[in-house]
Amino acid sequence: MLEHGGRLREAARRFNRPVEQWLDLSTGISPFAWPIPALPQSIWQRLPETDDNLSGVAGDYYGAPAALPVAGSQAAIQALPLLRAPSRVGVLEPTYAEHADAWRRAGHAVRSVQLDDVADVLPQLDVLLAVNPNNPTAQLLTTEQLLKWHAELASRGGWLLVDEAFMDVTPEHSLASFTDREGLIVLRSLGKFFGLAGLRLGFVLAAPALLGQLEKALGPWAVSGPARAVGLAALLDASTQQLWRYRLKTASERLDALLIQAGLSGGAGCGLFQWRESERAERLYLNLAGQGVLVRLFPALNGLRFGLPHHQRDWERVEQALNTSMRAPQ
Structure with a gap:
């Protein structure tokens, strides 16, 4: 089986942290919940x-x-x-x-x-x-x-x-x-x-x-x-689609700025995730996971893919985890 993002249960077992204590940023899936209509039986x-x-x-x-x-x-x-x-x-x-x-x-x-x-x-x-x-x-x-x-x-x-x-x-x-x-x-x-x-x-x-x-x-x-x-x-639902584009674009730009502020500059991104390459990629992945923040590691590329946080408390948690991880010894 090929590896994919979103394997939260596996991360929970590996790092001995309950699933509900994680912030999962390992996929490129929108963090916003689309309004599902009621379906007839x-x-x-x-x-x-x-x-x-x-x-x-x-x-x-x-x-x-x-x-x-x-x-x-x-x-x-x-x-x-x-x-x-x-x-x-x-x-x-x-x-x-x-x-x-x-x-x-x-x-x-x-x-x-x-x-x-x-x-x-x-x-x-x-x-x-x-x-x-x-x-x-x-x-x-x-x-x-x-x-x-x-x-x-x-x-x-x-x-x-x-x-x-x-x-x-x-x-x-x-x-x-x-x-x-x-x-x-x-x-x-x-x-x-x-x-x-x-x-x-x-x-x-x-x-x-x-x-x-x-x-x-x-x-x-x-x-x-x-x-x-x-x-x-x-x-x-054209109106929600328009709102989603604005929200995702704004969130991706915010995440880009947050990564640059933490010292991870020179990357790229789209409306659903940000990408960074670093010689410390694996160490950063482990440091973030140790704080319950799951991102996607690409070892062969020395790269990390960051999905978008949702709530303000998630943004604050990512910022703190990034700052702690970037200050940690290599």
Whole structure:
């Protein structure tokens, strides 16, 4: 199993601190609780109805010509490699490890690609995969660059697959509106921006023919009825979406300033997390964990990803933990 953030019970056991005493900043999930509507009992008793216009509502929200609901973008990450014959796949790294793992397990030849090397490597690839903004480094690729890569790949039947799980705060940078182009696939998720990771609902944006193949591969009732109902309500709630963008952008800027004040400058961030690299990353992770603040450590990168605190008491706790950790002996 690959490691992910949010493994709070494991941290509680490792550091011998009860779960309820932790402040979990190890994921990039919004700390704000989306207002869940009351669901009728019939939703739990009936099979999911696919003529509820969830695809149309999602297309309007993302600005995409077509959208396929899936059980979280992870379902698409695992299924899409099954739709291609053995291919040469490049994964722009460092990034979310599930992508490379899924393509490799499906029998494809996978290679790690660095941003500076894409131009040289692209002629040797059938598929290029990028996460934008990137997880965990928050690097943001331009629309122009991505569409240029797509055009080259598509000219020979290739794919550009872009995971936009953290894009909702900055929708102006999304490729969603271009996904009627053959070979361009975008993944979106309700887990991060909407703070609904447990709902397991995401969307694949692509040309209708490819979406039809993917829907067939996933089988009937791929998304539960309750998930469809909550997803519809969230995607239609434009006023809360606007508020969420403001709150998340403001919180991320506040966290950036807090990290700089503590001595962790020179990083990057998006609307849902901040990223820092440091030779002391592992020691800082342990020092913070010793105070009940869980962040995500990336040992190979000497990096830490910080999710967003919520309440004022959480911000004060993070500030104190950071100051104590930065003063601790190396």
